[in-house]
Amino acid sequence: MKDIKKPLLIASIVISMAILGFTAFGKRGFASLLTLKQRKEKIAIETENLRNENDNLKSELIRLQKKEYRDRTIRSKMGMVKEGEVIYIFTPE
Secondary structure: OHHHHHHHHHHHHHHHHHHHHHHHHOOOOHHHHHHHHHHHHHHHHHHHHHHHHHHHHHHHHHHHOOHHHHHHHHHHHHOOOOOOOOOOOOOOO
16 A cells, blocks of 8 residues: 555656646746736836827827918928028127
């Protein structure tokens, strides 16, 4: 009877360790779960950043639809002037 218990105990330990190993490091194990959680957090942050950028672009679009803002932006960013307008450039002495 004693001869049967020892191999049975060893087999139980080996099987238990194999199950534990698959649970911790398997394809759907604990380590994989942690990796997926980190990935989810990064995607959530990126999504929030993209939403903020989208809101800013929508605001800019609304401002650009106003003639005064559009004219001021064209003048300041592109250096354009109206027809017949004179630009004076002063240099420091």
